[in-house]
Amino acid sequence: NTVFRGRHFINLEDFTKEELDTMLDVSLDLKRKFAMGEDTNYLHNKTGFLMFFEQSTRTRNSMEAGMAQLGGHAGFLDSSSMQIAHGETAKDTAIILSRFGHMIACRYCNWGRGNQYLTEMAKWSSVPVMNLQDDLYHPFQGLADLLTIKEKHQDLRRKKISIIWAYAESHKKPISVPVTQVLLFPRYGMDVWLAYPKGWELPEWVIEQAKANAEKHGGTLTITHDEAAAYKDADIVIPKSWGNWVTDQTGATVTGATAVIDDALVSNKSWKCTEAKMATASKDVMYMHALPADRNNEVEDSVIDGPHSIAYDAAENRLHTAKAVMTLLVGGK
Ligand code: CP
Structure with a gap:
């Protein structure tokens, strides 16, 4: 008798395992309907706002396409062209946008501020904040990863999943993906390995x-x-992220002139994912990557393009899981 409608979607820990399983079921149903070309107008006449403080390919477009396919409308908001640039608060932004529409979604990876900002918006918004x-x-990302793994393995118990990351609190690197994964996968009875060179610890509370x-x-x-x-x-x-994907002062992932190359990453380039390393894994091992990937430094082409890679499958599932979450939280019972 779970109620989804109206809830915020900020952390998967806020949802029970049964609720996550419902999200996965709805994702698969929407994926099947998408393949069949069936109508899925569950959010007819609904408006969602997508606020981005940083760049995105998968997240923005899975939400925009998803909202359109659900019969609603998504408005893309670049934070730099909003009055946030003049100091308008999360509170005022959330109150106004929630009076205009039916959901507010936001990407804000700024170290030490992003989650606070989202939480503050959720406090004042009268519609779901995602x-x-x-x-x-x-x-x-966590939900799409989980769906993709479950499509390959019905029973996840005792499966060995190795998260091999160079992101850490001490380096002020974004830790959102490994934190989400290391919290989520044990809930499905998996044997989770977290591997990194010394000095790249996730926070103790995680x-x-x-x-x-x-x-x-x-x-x-x-x-x-x-x-x-x-x-x-x-x-x-x-395995991620041993390459040139580095952060600027805000914690956003960037390349080019504003990038700060981290010596610690350079010195750990041997942690690149190679065919030789993959050969030591299970014969049916699956390679995942949230993308974007640095093909020069993070992974060999033959691995990410090879038969063991499910990186594109997980990216594809971003669409179906995004649609499931929006359907349940904005249009659900
Ligand atoms: N994995 C992911 O979130 O991709 P984008 O940064 O392109 O949205």
């Missing part, structure tokens, strides 16, 4: 919560600095 990625969480989730749901969490151990016999590997 997190399109902040400094701590990326719930739409590890404590991930351990608690593992204990409750029969999964495990192993932390290692031994990359080979993380690959060995893994069912799924998620």
Whole structure:
């Protein structure tokens, strides 16, 4: 008897496992209907606002296309062209936008501020506020990852999934994807490995919560600095980010002139995902990456383009999971 309508979508931890399973079921139903060309006008006459403080390919377009396919309208808002640029608060922005439409979604990855901003908007908004990625969480990515893995493995219990990341609180790198994944996968009874060179730790509260989730749901969490151990016999590997994807002062991912090349990343380039490393994993190992990927430094083309890669499948599922969340929270019961 779950009520979805009107709830915010900021962190997957706010939803029970049963509620997440409903989101996955609805995603698969919408995916089937999309393939069949069936009408899915569940959000007819609804308006959603998509606010972006940073760049996006997958998130923006899955939400815009998704809203159109659900019969509604999405308005794209670049924060730099809003009155936020003149200091308008999250509170005032949320109150006004929620009087104009039916949902507000926002990407704000600024270190130490993004999640606070989203939470403040949710406090004042009278319509659902959705997190399109902040400094701590990326719930739409987590849900699409989960759907993609479940399409390949019905039963996730005791599957070894290795998150091999160079993002850490101490380096003020965005940690939203690994935090979301390390909290989520133990809830499905998976054996989660978190591998990184020393010095790239996630916050202690994340590890404590991930351990608690593992204990409750029969999964495990192993932390290692031994990359080979993380690959060995893994069912799924998620190696990122050892390349040129670096952040600017706000925590946004950038390349080019504003990029600050991190020496620590350069010195750990040996952590690139290679065919040789993949060969030590399970014979059916799946390679995942949230994308965008730095093909020069993060992964060999033969891996990301190879038969074990489900990176594009996960990106495709961003559309169907986005539509499921919007349908349930904006149009659901
Ligand atoms: N994975 C992801 O969120 O992609 P974008 O940054 O392109 O939205």
